[in-house]
Amino acid sequence: MGNHTAVSTFLLWGFSSFPELQHLLFVAIFCSHITIILANVCIMVAIKLSHNLHTPMYFFLFGLSLSETCITMVIIPRMLADLISERKTISLPECATQMFFFFGLAANNCFIMAAMSYDRYTAIHNPLHYHALMTRKVCFQLMMASWVVGFLVSLCITIMIFNLSFCDSNNIQHFFCDIAPVVHLACDYSLQDAVAIFVLSAFVLVGSFILIMISYAFIVSLVVRMPSAKGRHKAFSTCSSHLTVVSIHYGFACFVYLRPKNSDSFREDMLMAVIYTVLTPLLNPIVYSLRNKEMQIALRKVLGSVMKSFPQWTNKKVLNI
Template identity: 85%
Template sequence: MNNHTAVNTFLLWGFSSFPELKNLLFVMILSSHVTILLANVSIMVAIKLSQNLHTPMYFLLFSLSFSETCITMVVIPRMLMDLLSGSKTISLPECATQMFFFCGLASNNCFIMAAMSYDRYTAIHNPLHYHTLMTRKICCQLVMASSVVGFLISLCITIMIFNLSFCDSSNIQHFFCDISPVVHLACDYTSYHEMVIFVLSAFVLVGSFILIMISYVFIVSIVVKMPSAKGRYKAFSTCSSHLTVVCIHYGFACFVYLRPKGSASFGQDMLMAVIYTVLTPLLNPIVYSLRNKEMQIALRKVLESIFKFFSQVTHRKALDI
């Protein structure tokens, strides 16, 4: 890698243009990060401990929550550290590693959402054979395939980008090593590289979105033929949480990665990236917990168990004193 570049470190410029907002941003992002971790971990614990949530739909939701948690760990701790410290430098290997894991996990999320839409289609189309068509083994294979394909695409993008020559500037106009601000610094970035990155990004975003839409076209065609209004409402309600998350996720992701790039767009990209990396992982567990009664019951039981445990510990300590 050193044979191809004259730059060994980058400077994550990030929010340096807004020094007066540094403390406010730190508090807001830190509180959001803690909330994301608590919300996603609560969902994963609720799914793990609640026997009635041991179904394919919740297994895929568990995988999505885990992936979302990992994405925030890749980006937000570094962002918080840069807001606190004066040094915002990041080495070339660290930058490449961050890009690899961020792109891999983001791609993994897209394919898991496509798997979730297939799961909803199977549940509505073949409810009697649902548990034989969506076995634990098939769910694991879908999650593994999502992860393998996502990280392979991320590896191709990362290797191609970090084999370019960086010799003009080392200032990344972003708060993490995202694709667009990094390639903007390359001396030998050509239309060929741009086309390959666009095709791979489109394969992940557009490809998975098409799979989701195909599933929902079939779902709608089945649901509208149902004679019972109650049955139609129940079928649509099982898909509403997933569809809401899909709209939020793909809306921001497509705006950042599939629109034409220009140097003037980095400010907009950074704002969208904050929403994409902070707000979206925060909204996902909220949407699933607010719109799903089974999840609400499971979360309530988990919180009651935690409260009961701490009450017992506090009572024992009081007795010892």
């Protein structure tokens, strides 16, 4: 990377076009960041402490919440610092690291959602043999495959991009090191590079989406043949939360990464990126807690135990003082 680049730092210039809104954006994004962390941590703690949630579906939900939390930690703290700072520079190694972890975690989310759809299909298609098919070992292997494949694809894209030569402008028209704004600054970005990056991005987005749609096609064919209306409603309700999250996640991601790019589209991409890096991570805990009775019960128990222990902890601190 050092042999090819004439630029040593980039400027994250994304929110500089909204100077009058930067303090308001800081407050809104900071509050959203705290909410995302607290909500996803509550989901993970509830799954960990509630034995009735020790099932494959909630195992994958735990992994999805962890991955979403990590994504916000990769993007939002840097975004908040840039909103209140005049110095918005980021070195090439820092930029490459941010891109690697962001795209790796985002790809991991896609594959976890595909694993969740397969889990729902198995539960509906083979309810009697479900626990024999979706063992702890199988779930762990699917989870590890999601992480490994996601970060391998991200590594390939990151190496490909940062082996290019950056010798013109160093202003990234974005609030983080996303793929399109960075490669737009490269002097030797070729058609072959564009095709390779598009194919790898499509492998993650389109490939995982096809797996999800295949699973749901089989699920729908099974559910419509159920004789009981109650059984059909129960089967669809177990999939509704996942399908809601999938629809929103893939809608935003495909709009940003799979449509043709030019310098005029970066502003739209940046606004969409605010949604999928700040608002989308909130959907996971909100959707699953609002539409899932088991999760609601588990969250009430966790929050109730916290509220009960807080006065005791406060009294102990007062007595010690």
